[in-house]
Amino acid sequence: MSLNRRLILLLLPIVIFGYGFATFFVYQYQKINIVELEQAKLEQRMLQLQGIFNKEAAIADNLVGLFLEGGYLMSFLASEPSSYRDATLSQSLHKMANQFLTNPSSRVAFALYNGVGQPLFYYERSTDPFATISPSHQSLSLEMINNRSISERQLITEESGSRFISGRLLDRVAFLPFKGRDIRASVQLSFSVQLDQFSAMLSHLEESYMTTAQWSNILNSEKGLSHSIEVFPGYFLTLQPDETIINSPMLAFLIRLMATAVALGSVTYGLLLLLMSRFITSPITKLDKELTEVMFYQKDNISPTFSKSEVGQLSKKFYDLFGQLQANLKHTHQMAVTDTLTSLPNRIRFYEYAKHILMKAEQNNDFVSMVYIDLDNFKFVNDTYGHEAGDELLCSLATDLNGLVSFIQQNNGSCMASRLSGDEFAIVLQHHNAEEVDVLAQSVVELFSSGYQSDNYHFPVSASMGIASYPGDGPTLNELIASADMAMYHAKRSGKNRFEHYSVSIAAEARRMKSIENHLKVVDCDNEFALVYMPYTGVDDQVKGFEVLIRWHSPELGNVDPEEFIPIAEQTGTYAKIDKWVFETAFKKLPEIRAIFGEDCTLSVNISAAELGHRMALEHLVALKKHYGIADGSVEIELTETFAYAESDAVFDVLHGLQEAGFSIVIDDFGAGYTPLLHMIDYPVSKVKLDKVLTTRMTGPEYSKLLKPLIELCHLQGIVVTAEGVENQAQQQFLKEAGCDYFQGYWLSKPIPFEALDAWFARYQTLTFYQDLN
Incomplete structure (x- = not known):
């Protein structure tokens, strides 16, 4: 008689079904109550x-x-x-x-x-x-x-x-x-x-x-x-109460109910077991014991059997099944903890390893350092070279990081490199001496000493790294990661391709950035912001216009530098409100400025890079221009040359729309980025402003011969040139002789509040008059 027929004849399914049904019915009834x-x-x-x-x-x-x-x-x-x-x-x-x-x-x-x-x-x-x-x-x-x-x-x-x-x-x-x-x-x-x-x-x-x-x-x-x-x-x-309000009493009741059902079922099963043990129970018990040992990793698989009985055949199938499951489990676990692109450990494996290392370090009184790595200008690589080149960069860097880690491991060190996401990597290092992590970080910096070289490309990228060490910078993994992340952003702001250790000052800087972010959300533009005006002149030394700059005095934070709060505003989405206020205030003041400096005087206003992909910015500027009756060519829109250009249809539409509406397009900080000539050709540009660093170098003896060809190249494109950062009359004269069109710098004037423009102009006219006499 087969095993199934014996079980059916001995009524075991009926017992199980009966108690199961009763348990379910009672449970459902009580749950409703x-x-x-x-x-x-x-x-x-x-x-x-x-x-x-x-x-x-x-x-x-x-x-x-x-x-x-x-x-x-x-x-x-x-x-x-x-x-x-x-x-x-x-x-x-x-x-x-x-x-x-x-x-x-x-x-x-x-x-x-x-x-x-x-x-x-x-x-x-x-x-x-x-x-x-x-x-x-x-x-x-x-x-x-x-x-x-x-x-x-x-x-x-x-x-x-x-x-x-x-x-x-x-x-x-x-x-x-x-x-x-x-x-x-x-x-x-x-x-x-x-x-x-x-x-x-x-x-x-x-x-x-x-x-x-x-x-x-x-x-x-x-x-x-x-x-x-x-x-x-x-x-x-x-x-709507949390589910645990109901689940907790129901769970307690279910446990008691199941305990009762198990007890009664056990008594019934015990009576039946006396009859079934010779034919069914003993083989199943042996199989169950081996399956339990396999489940709790006490052995890799059950013992193979050659029995022809039903239990023997079932054991053989379990043996084959567990063998296949073990192989699949190992493969699946390896895939789950490995980054598919770089083959480095992924974020899951990173957390597992870091927790294990922290436990060991606590026992051995060792240091554990977290090196958080973020590539600078990686988006530029994807946009310029393509995503395949970006993938090659990541894979090549992963190989180099593995090489550094392998060297440490060969010297009996505990270290692992992983890719967390995108262009973010992390290295976990357990070490005895505090200086060891600096040696590792410096090795990473040297990989980017002059860009980064892969098999097929030379990429203009670098790496910013933050270092946080256990136990000083955080007693838990999450605190270490947060501290390393803050240090990494500080390194990025401090010049890139460098590493910084977490410190109290970095934490204070992070808190200040958060405070600036919170104040920007509720800032009163009319009472806290002010505009100042940076004049520029032509070759005839007459004032041709002003660059409009923003200043922020917060009642709580005091004076906040634009280089500090504008990037935060762009990251948090509050830039739109600021830009609207700047443009509207500048447009209101233009007639008064022209009453002082003449009808040909123009204003140059910076626009946030984050707005260039939104047509709403174009529509708003066109509406303001119409509302205030601003003539064509009266306002220049300045684009920072170093912002991450996205060569998309949306950006081109906005720039061409601004040009068609009567605005002039100006590239600011020209020469400070990677592809200024390409941008000058692709975008509807009417003026470029030489970055003050470029102006200083081009008017020095080492690079002076390059100044005139650079200006002539711009003129060939129908683009006029403004030199920023002019510090003295000799520089201005040299720039004039090279063909530069406009001049701006502290030699002429620092940024001037609107109320002081009239007095400054009177002094400037007097100074110009006596210079002409001489």
Whole structure:
């Protein structure tokens, strides 16, 4: 009789099925009960939360009603402005607030605006003596005036808690809802109430249910354990508890239920085992034991068998299967931890190895250093040479890094190089002496001493590296990686093709960059930014125009250099707001500048490189030019020559669109990049500005013979030339003789505030007059 027939005749499947079905049925039934109970608790708590909200929100509406009924507004508007009038109204509002609020720390704010949005009075019941109206409160007041909305209620949710604002737009004379045409005959008042009890209970619920409440204008329709309340018309609060709220009791119940089922099943199985052991159990037990040993890596495979029985055939199949699985597992694991392009260990293997090395270093009191490597100008390689060349660069570098690592390993060192992503690599080194990591990093730097040479290309790239060492720079792997990353970016900003060790100053610099990023998000352009003007002259020594430069004075950060905040603005996406402000301010000032320097005076304005691929920038500049009546040729758009040019249709469309709209295109910092001549030919350029470093070298004795041919090359393309960084009259005269068209530098003037342009021009005219006499 076969094994299957014996099992069927001995009813083992029926026992298993019966207990399994019973366990499943009981579990499902109990799960429904637990979910329904938790849902009922949640609904009860949410209704309680809704009641608390209605109670606290009603305070704002009640304060509005009590304020209007008490005649406080009429008395305030009828009185002449004075500190006594404000103090009287503050005392009245304080008494009103105390009638509704028992908690002395609860915040109530009152704001009064006239019909044109000017604040007439502000009161706040809080512990802050310097409190001012919040942006959200102010925004609601101005929005009501602009939209002529006679009544508004708004809920504001912030990290510090929730606030409810109730506002009215009233007739200034009748003190009734405003319905007139002249908005100046209105007043707007609003009360803001801090929802302390509501915020406290909501935080308690979020903590209890291990979730975050969701605010929405749409009623949540998701199924499962969740509930929504309408805090006020059209505004819903949804709480969807974490799954562990249900899973934890269900798991405990399932464990108990399964334990019971196993116990009963074991008794039943024990009775059946007495009958089945001779024919079935013993062979299966032996096979099960060997399979368990294989699963727990106690042996590579089960013992081969030559039995012809069903169990013997099953054992043979398991033997073949495990042999194939072992081979596949080794191959799959190798693929999972290896970068497919470079064959270096990938990020997964990097983390595994680094954690292992850190454990060893802790036991042996060794150093572990993380060398974070990022290629400079790798995108330039892909754009110029093609992605196949970029892949060759990565593969060749991987081979070189492996060579450095292999040398260390041959000397009994623990070291591994890996590719993390794109053009980012990392080396983990366990060492006894702190200087060993510097030797390794210097070896990497030497690979890029004059670019990088692969089998088929010489690439104009370098490497910036950051080094962080355990335990001084971080006790955990994640902290080491973060420290090495900060050091790498510092090396990149400090000149590239170098390495930097993590330090407190680098961390402080990283914090400052983060602070600059945060301030740029909320910067007040009109009050914090200012423009200065850098003049340039022609061969006749007459002022021909100005380069417009931006300066930032932050109330918190002080003066922030453009070279510091502009790259951050481009990386974080806040550049668009800055560029718009710069162009609009410059366009406004152009008529006043021409009134001083003549109608032929032009302005050169830098545009952020990040905007060149967006047609919205073109449309905005064209609209500004039309709005301010700027004549064609009056404004030059300067492109920094060293930015990462992307030769795409979008960039060409924007540049040609600017040219067609009457703007001149200028390449700034000419000669500081890799392919300036190519850009000069490809792009619709009308002027180039020689970088100040190039100007200094070209006017020196060593390279002076190259200056005139360079200028003539530009003139052959119909491009005029401006020399930046002119420091003295001798340099200017040399540039004139070489054919240079325009001259700019500190010899002429440093950047000048707009208010000082007139005085500077008067001094310059006097100086020029006496020079002409001599």
